[in-house]
Amino acid sequence: MRTLYLSLLMSGVVLGCGGSKPQPEGPAEKAGEAVDDAARDVKDEAKDAAESTGDAAEKAGDKIEEKTD
Secondary structure, three states: OHHHHHHHHHHHHHHHHOOOOOOOOOHHHHHHHHHHHHHHHHHHHHHHHHHHHHHHHHHHHHHHHHHHO
């Protein structure tokens, strides 16, 4: 019984860890990394654009306040 328990436990550990295979270094991985980099760039550009839009809206609001005061 103890042997069965230990073998089940070890099988669970091996399956749970997924083994120790290195990540593939092929064209698919390189393409995936390129997509990740592009997504990060787009996110950064979108953030910059949103900040610029917010700044422009704030300036427009200030000008409206000046005109209406």
